[in-house]
Amino acid sequence: MTPEQKLEALFAAEAPPARDYAFQAQLAERIALRRAWMTVAALVPWGVAGVAILWALIPVVGPLGEDIAALIPAAGMLAGAAVSAGAALWLSRRFSAA
Numbered sequence: 001m002t003p004e005q006k007l008e009a010l011f012a013a014e015a016p017p018a019r020d021y022a023f024q025a026q027l028a029e030r031i032a033l034r035r036a037w038m039t040v041a042a043l044v045p046w047g048v049a050g051v052a053i054l055w056a057l058i059p060v061v062g063p064l065g066e067d068i069a070a071l072i073p074a075a076g077m078l079a080g081a082a083v084s085a086g087a088a089l090w091l092s093r094r095f096s097a098a
Contacts, residue, residue: 001009
C-alpha cells in the first residue's frame with residue numbers, strides 16, 4: 001500500500017457523516033420560528049384594522065349595552081356548547097386510530 005493510499009484510507013475512515021441530523025433539526029427549528037414570526041407580523045395590520053373598526057362602532061354599540069345584558073345566559077350556554085364541541089374534536093383526534 002502506497003503512502004497516498006494509506007492517507008486516503010485514513011481520511012475515508014474519518015469522513016463526516018453524509019447527513020448531520022443535529023444541524024438539520026436546528027435549521028428546521030430556525031425556519032419554523034422565522035415563519036411563525038412572519039405570520040404574526042402579517043396579522044398586525046389586521047389587528048389594527050379590527051381595533052379601529054371596533055373603536056368606530058362604540059357610539060352604535062354603546063346604547064345597546066342594556067339590551068345585551070339580557071342575552072348573557074344564552075351567551076353562556078353557547079360558550080359552553082362551543083367548549084364542549086372543541087373538547088370533543090380534540091379528544092377524537094387525540095384518541096383516533098389513524
